[in-house]
Amino acid sequence: VEAWGIRRVRSALRAARKKDHSFSSGEILGSMCTAPHAIAAEAHALFLETNLGDPDHFPGTTAIETELLEDFRVLLHAPKKAQARFLTGGTEANIMAMYVAREKTGKTEVVLPEQAHFSFEKAARLLGMTLKWVPSHGGRSHPGEMAKAITKHTALVICVAGSTELGLVDDVRAIGRMAKAAGVPLHVDGAFGGYILPFLNRPSHDLRVAGVWSFSLDPHKVGMSTIPGGILCLRDGSDWDYVAVETPYVSTDKQTQLQGTRPGGAVAAAWAVHRTLGDAGFSKIIDRCMKLSRWLAAGLEKKGYELVAQPDLTVVTFRAENPVALQESLSNAGIRVNVVPRFGAIRIVVNPHVTKAALQKLLDAL
Ligand SMILES: Cc1ncc(COP(=O)(O)O)c(C=O)c1O
Numbered sequence: 001v002e003a004w005g006i007r008r009v010r011s012a013l014r015a016a017r018k019k020d021h022s023f024s025s026g027e028i029l030g031s032m033c034t035a036p037h038a039i040a041a042e043a044h045a046l047f048l049e050t051n052l053g054d055p056d057h058f059p060g061t062t063a064i065e066t067e068l069l070e071d072f073r074v075l076l077h078a079p080k081k082a083q084a085r086f087l088t089g090g091t092e093a094n095i096m097a098m099y100v101a102r103e104k105t106g107k108t109e110v111v112l113p114e115q116a117h118f119s120f121e122k123a124a125r126l127l128g129m130t131l132k133w134v135p136s137h138g139g140r141s142h143p144g145e146m147a148k149a150i151t152k153h154t155a156l157v158i159c160v161a162g163s164t165e166l167g168l169v170d171d172v173r174a175i176g177r178m179a180k181a182a183g184v185p186l187h188v189d190g191a192f193g194g195y196i197l198p199f200l201n202r203p204s205h206d207l208r209v210a211g212v213w214s215f216s217l218d219p220h221k222v223g224m225s226t227i228p229g230g231i232l233c234l235r236d237g238s239d240w241d242y243v244a245v246e247t248p249y250v251s252t253d254k255q256t257q258l259q260g261t262r263p264g265g266a267v268a269a270a271w272a273v274h275r276t277l278g279d280a281g282f283s284k285i286i287d288r289c290m291k292l293s294r295w296l297a298a299g300l301e302k303k304g305y306e307l308v309a310q311p312d313l314t315v316v317t318f319r320a321e322n323p324v325a326l327q328e329s330l331s332n333a334g335i336r337v338n339v340v341p342r343f344g345a346i347r348i349v350v351n352p353h354v355t356k357a358a359l360q361k362l363l364d365a366l
Pocket of ligand 1: 032088089090091092094117119160162163164189190191192218230
């Protein structure tokens with residue numbers, strides 16, 4: 001390409017960015033992601049050039065990552081020997097859970113509920129594993145049905161703490177008991193709900209639950225950090241060794257992540273939000289999102305809309321005669337929602353950037 005010079009490039013960048021929708025405008029009501037916290041943006045910029053794939057050059061960033069992973073281990077009530085890794089998001093966490101399970105067990109079948117995220121499909125194709133999809137009841141995994149699908153070839157069972165379409169949380173304790181009795185590792189996909197549940201007064205769903213082998217959660221969703229940021233925590237940290245490769249020419253002995261060069265910016269951002277808000281700050285934000293979700297659900301029902309399920313977390317999904325057409329007309333009115341084809345429905349995710357005024361605008365438009 002010919003050289004444009006910085007001024008032309010900058011103005012092209014601004015023009016492209018202007019075409020985007022933004023969380024701060026209040027328009028985006030259906031996204032799993034949210035506006036990064038101001039301190040996340042600041043931290044990301046400060047650590048922009050850092051590479052955790054070669055940590056000797058970046059001991060400060062490495063220390064921040066170590067602290068953050070310990071914070072998450074504690075948040076998930078994982079035992080001391082557990083180890084979390086900072087990944088790129090929920091997809092990589094699910095791929096890695098399946099990969100480690102395959103290497104550990106030498107088996108290739110995965111039992112998962114129908115509401116599990118499409119990232120498992122990607123993982124199965126990459127890893128040459130077979131998915132056994134199990135019907136759910138009312139959007140939640142059914143331990144009995146899952147148990148029936150387990151065979152001697154099963155490497156991993158999966159359940160979901162905050163489903164993508166409806167935000168529903170599985171009964172992790174019941175599924176954990178079932179998995180433990182069957183002697184099969186259980187991965188809990190908490191990409192969405194994993195950063196919400198610790199701040200609600202709910203029965204334990206995390207690594208306190210016997211039978212849970214791994215748990216994922218995403219700082220780049222409700223966690224208000226920058227993209228890319230996902231966590232996978234294994235109950236027994238030594239299980240990471242099943243996928244370790246030796247790493248000559250960089251300052252580590254081995255790596256267990258898919259990425260070689262790894263951005264320290266997203267790690268610093270997640271650390272910064274976590275430490276800025278603390279548990280009390282997160283609880284306040286989650287409480288507000290939960291209240292707004294219930295308020296929206298009640299408002300939709302008052303207008304005659306049928307909810308696919310009562311909101312369990314901060315996802316509100318309602319049926320529409322023609323969801324695609326409704327999405328389009330809402331979009332024309334400056335309200336951006338997502339379609340959930342499986343239920344002929346529209347999904348709203350009441351994330352931290354979502355205001356009551358924006359939800360009222362949605363209700364008025366409907
Ligand atoms: C439950 C669940 N798992 C996994 C993912 C994939 O996460 P990511 O898009 O960060 O890779 C999502 C995304 O919405 C999700 O909701």
